[in-house]
Amino acid sequence: MYKWNIKEIDELYKKYKKMADSSNNIEIKRKYTEICDYLIYLLEYYFTYLEKDSVVTPYDNNVPSFRAVIKDDLKIIKNYGMYAPLFRNFNNQFDGLVINNPGNLQHIKTSPAGIVDMSNSFFQNFKGKFYDTYSEIAKKFPTHLQFRKLSNNYDSCGNTHIVRHTKMVYIDIGKNNTLQDYISHIHESSHAISALLNPEIMWDYNKYCFNEVDSLFFEMIGIDYVGTRINREDDALAIKRDTFIDYLYCAMLVCVKLDMYNTLNRDDLSNKKKVKCFYKKELDNDKVAVNNICTTYIHEIWHYVISYLTAVELYYIYMKDEEKALDLLYKIIMLKGLSKEEYLNKVRELGIIFGEHIKDYYNLIFEDKIGKSYGKKI
Ligand SMILES: [Zn+2]
Incomplete structure (x- = not known):
């Protein structure tokens, strides 16, 4: 049985609240108050999403306003503009490509215990720092992990909640009885591993572009692993294809957005009609794409694409030399205290092209033949 222990969170809250109240040191007070605030957030999150085992949609259906998206996008482009050529390069390599949607995943019966068992055996392949850290997290799963049913609109979902200044990690996974359930757990566990290895990683905004590298890399290897283990290679391939299409699409959206921000001036940007007109022309009047681009914050997709490109390179290194790839991943996870440019340069210096x-x-x-270069050895 996997269920967040709310009583424990509540007790921890009281403990840290006491410590915050009784301390005269401003730094310590601030630190404990931050922990308290996060624990309250966790309680709220639990009672909003996890308390009842009911079907829920993972995210609020709030459509962001046109103005909010533009304002936020400009901030990201200003801050992380040096990463923009990577999107161009990805997009240009597949310019004009039309890929059919790989279709739905086969319905299989998954159980929380089975999902955890799968991750346990998967991470055993990475003996050393990664497996040791995973084991530490796994010990807490009974009271720090929870599954919830997903509505049909979502085929993947999961969250890793890290309580800053502590080693506490809470995970919730959306489950819909497909192979994706296993992958979501591997994905979120990877975030948890990184958070224990480099505790400030989630708050290092300069490193934002790389904060999905760990999860996407283990996900890539995990898809092969799980697909083979449960004899669902075709589903594994469908997930890989779906993921690729998703990120290529994101890269395309980013490029169109970059073009738009390069072309229109400040006045034009406040004119919804002009912006939409630009998008319509660029996206061949594809209504769904125009709607997507108008309502998607660039910050929600930007880091996924960069992290994905990094993970793909690590995957290729892994195919040739597993130790080397894991060592590089570890080095990337452990990078800290750098500027946005320095992170990009450092990852390049490590040999990632x-x-x-x-x-x-x-x-x-x-490629059509499943199993030729597919079906990873681990
Ligand atoms: Zn993630």
Whole structure:
């Protein structure tokens, strides 16, 4: 049985509240207050989403306003503009490509215990820092992990909640009885591992572009692993294809947005009609795409694309030399205290050439014969 222990969170809250109240040191007070605030957030989150085992949609259906998206986008482009060429390169390599949607995943019966068992055996393949840290987290799963049913509109979902200044990690996974359930758990566990290895990682905004590298890398290997284990190689391939399509689409949206912000001036940007007109022209009047681009915050997709490009390169290194890839991943996770440019340069210095193997990866997962270069050995 996996269920967040709310009583424990409540007691911790009281403990830290007492410590915050009784301390005269401003720094310590601030630190404990921050922990208290997060524990309250966790309680609220629990009672909003996890308390009843009912079908829930993971995110609020709030459509962001046109103005809010533009304002936020400009901030991201200003701050992380040096990453923009990576999107261009990804997008350009597949310019004009039309890929059919791989279709729905087969319905299989998954159980919380089975999902955790799968992750346990998966992470055993990474003996050393990664497995040791995973084991530490796994010990707490009975009271720090929870599953919830997903509505049909969502095929993947999960959250890792890290209580800053502590080693407490709470995870919730959306489950819909497909192979994706296993992958979501591997994904979130990877975030938890990184958070224990480098505790400030989630608050290092300069490193934001790389904060999905760990999860996407383990996800890529995990898809192969789980697919083989439960004999659902076709579903595993469908997830890989779906993920690729998703991120290529995100890269395309980012490029169109970049073009739009480069072309229109400040006055034009406040004119919804002009912006929409630009998008319509660029997106061949595709209504769904125009709606997506108007309502998608660039910050929600930007880091996924960069992290994905990094993970694909690590995957190729892993195919040749597992130790080397894991060592590089560890180095990337442990990078800290750098500026946005320095993070990008450091990852390059480690030997990652963004986009170098993306076409190979595309060929690998979209080749017709399943199993030729597929069906990973672990
Ligand atoms: Zn993630």
